[in-house]
Amino acid sequence: MTKLSSRDWGNLSLAGLAIIVAACLPWSAGAYNLTIGVTIAMYTVLATSWALFSGPTHYISLATAAFFGVGAYVTGIGIQHLPYWSLLPIAGIIGAVMAALVGLATLRLSGVYFVIFTLGLAEFVRQIITWSQNISGTKGIYVLTSINEADIYWQLLGLAALVWLIGWLIGRSRLGFALRIIGDDEAVAKHSGIDTARAKILLFMVPGAVAAITGAILAPRYVYLEPSLAFTPMLSFQVVIMALLGGTGRLWGPLVGVIPFTFLWETISASFPNQTTLLLGLCFLVIVYLLPKGFVGLIDALRNRLNKGEAWA
């Protein structure tokens, strides 16, 4: 680990201040704005952790819903037997182990197989839970707790801070450097001495654990949990779109995508409730064609243009 520069300390202080300001939302906002705040915090956690792995490696994971759903069910099933706070680390461990198993099975293969496998994973787990519920005769689980919207928001904000910290530490580590090399050229990475499979599996465990913890935190919000809600594939696609819209090149990139997309999605859901999937696909196309590097790329391009302009002046 390299020493911290004054710029690093500045960035850390700024991030800390932003988190403290964000933590004041439940005291200053109404119920609707707090709901939007929870949604933004949830997608910020999911998209940022997704980008930690998929950003540098360019492996597009559609497994977010699988981990999220498993985490939600950990709370749903476990809340009757264990204290709520013990369920979050349990969900994280299960998510990390699941991600490691998926990684062992798929990350030695090329990216396209990984994408298809991760898409199928959420559906696979959903079908297993549906099947087991059919066998036992239950249709869903009630998650009845005293946890309110503000509690959920603060938990998600804490988790977001943890994800940023992990991302920042990874970015400064050998693992972070290895993943950038893998993303550029996997063959070069191997011939430079990097155990590419190990590096990818290790990092894939981070979004796996984080998505499962997020699901565990969000479960009380749903009150009634059923597989179609917990494992909705829409969640995986939205996380990808938000992360790509913001840009995966910077740790704060996904946040820049999450905030406008959440408001856009609120408008779409309210005004065109029957066309949401169609409009989601349209958003995907717009991002891929017009903003391939997201807002981060756009900001970098503008900054470069400004610098060039100054150089000419």
Add this chain to the structure above:
Amino acid sequence: MSALLSLRGVSKRFGGLIAVNRMDFDVGEHEVLGLIGPNGSGKSTTLNLISGAFPVSAGSISLRGQAISHLAAQEINRRGIARTFQLVRLLPSMTVLENVKAGAVFGHRRRWGNEANVIAEAMLEKVGLAGRGHMTIGQLTYIDSKRVELARALAGEPRVILLDEWLAGLNPTELEEGIRLIRSLRDDGCTIILVEHVMDAIRSLCDRCVVMAAGTKIAEGTPADVLSDTAVIRAYLGDDDA
């Protein structure tokens, strides 16, 4: 001279095609070995087998007496075999310094932080790119991109360097510079296996040559000896009777 790297009965089959057939040769410490032969003779495949890009179909490769042919590419690199590629492969999103640092951080001798930066800067200086670490890959000329790739291979301080047609595609001036650079590595005591078509380079740089044709070794010896060998001349120029 004790063997640093040894190949014994090494073969590689791709379905029905035998690309490398029972290759045997040794490379001594501080030796520069030329691996030559006409196109399609199996030279690059042999380098790929040594570096672990492909698994061997038969035979064994050992480094300092320890078998490495069953190891993955990254493990072979860590044991001390670094390479360049026939078509230059750099890391496009990284600066020149970061490209070289990749070799210093994960290669044979692993370093991190400022120590890795110092080694990467030193390797850039060695290949003639001092002070250009900040440049992007897109700003490099062809020979400079080859220098960066070579610096990356050197940065892990490997025991053996595999150069796959490193001099290919250079103009006469660049070729002279390239030969001078590889000669400086030889003078530093590097052990090198050189796959090359440039005969001037083979003559001036190699201590010994192994000549391949159709996947098989057809000659071995000093450059002067193998280049005057009738079997070698026939392999390059074809048979009069054909």
